Amino acid sequence: MTEAEYKAIEFDNVSRIYKSGDHELKALDSINFKLDEGSFVVILGPSGAGKSTLLNLLGGLDSPTNGKIRVFGKDISTLDKNELADYRAETVGFIFQFYNLIPTLTVYENIALVDEISDNSLSADKMLEAVGLLDHINNFPSELSGGEQQRVSIARALAKNPKILLCDEPTGALDSETGVLILKHLKKLSKDYGKTIIIVTHNQNIAKMADIVMNVKNGRILSIDEQEIPLSPDEIEW
Numbered sequence: 541m542t543e544a545e546y547k548a549i550e551f552d553n554v555s556r557i558y559k560s561g562d563h564e565l566k567a568l569d570s571i572n573f574k575l576d577e578g579s580f581v582v583i584l585g586p587s588g589a590g591k592s593t594l595l596n597l598l599g600g601l602d603s604p605t606n607g608k609i610r611v612f613g614k615d616i617s618t619l620d621k622n623e624l625a626d627y628r629a630e631t632v633g634f635i636f637q638f639y640n641l642i643p644t645l646t647v648y649e650n651i652a653l654v655d656e657i658s659d660n661s662l663s664a665d666k667m668l669e670a671v672g673l674l675d676h677i678n679n680f681p682s683e684l685s686g687g688e689q690q691r692v693s694i695a696r697a698l699a700k701n702p703k704i705l706l707c708d709e710p711t712g713a714l715d716s717e718t719g720v721l722i723l724k725h726l727k728k729l730s731k732d733y734g735k736t737i738i739i740v741t742h743n744q745n746i747a748k749m750a751d752i753v754m755n756v757k758n759g760r761i762l763s764i765d766e767q768e769i770p771l772s773p774d775e776i777e778w
């Protein structure tokens with residue numbers, strides 16, 4: 541298949557059903573969408589909507605009950621554990637609300653770690669420079685503010701150099717000023733490096749800077765809207 545024949549991400553009737561006893565919970569209920577490479581996407585929805593489930597499926601942390609997920613033309617819905625680990629290593633990066641840094645490693649070591657996982661990782665120094673943290677490379681995470689820790693986790697995701705970056709409430713624990721700074725970094729990644737960025741949030745205002753806004757509720761996609769002229773992070777009211 542050639543590049544033009546498939547999108548970066550395709551969900552085809554994807555469901556994720558949790559069973560307990562005879563009760564079934566449809567965390568995702570037959571959802572369909574396609575996204576182009578380099579898109580900056582915001583997924584909005586109330587708590588329990590299925591946002592994290594969607595991100596986990598796309599990130600290869602979980603597999604769908606039904607349906608197909610294709611990423612750059614490759615069907616990831618039927619991969620086994622080892623194949624999923626390879627997929628995660630090659631294709632996706634994660635940024636979480638609470639940073640997930642390793643407390644006993646320095647900032648530099650937290651980032652250099654990705655060399656072990658990724659074959660095409662980028663220099664830790666360069667990525668720390670990109671997020672403005674060169675002064676802190678020998679600090680431990682506990683010595684940094686929340687915003688700085690999130691910038692470390694962005695530098696780590698950058699260094700891993702994935703094509704797709706999945707962000708689950710990346711600014712949820714940050715004040716507005718720091719949140720805007722983080723969003724600027726993420727936007728730069730999609731515009732300057734062609735990364736496909738997907739941000740899950742319940743903050744409606746963040747959606748104003750997206751190319752694509754997806755609204756999710758009760759495991760279903762209510763709407764997918766393209767925004768011709770997204771706001772810049774500076775223009776967002778928190």
Ligand SMILES: Nc1ncnc2c1ncn2[C@@H]1O[C@H](COP(=O)(O)OP(=O)(O)O)[C@@H](O)[C@H]1O
Pocket residue numbers: 558565566567585586587588589590591592593594
């Ligand atoms: N591992 C699990 N086992 C059972 N139910 C789950 C599990 N993970 C999520 N759910 C349920 O699936 C629904 C969607 O959850 P989630 O994707 O985490 O929502 P969101 O991230 O939008 O808040 C919720 O009702 C949640 O309780």
Ligand SMILES: [Mg+2]
Pocket residue numbers: 591592593
């Ligand atoms: Mg969630």
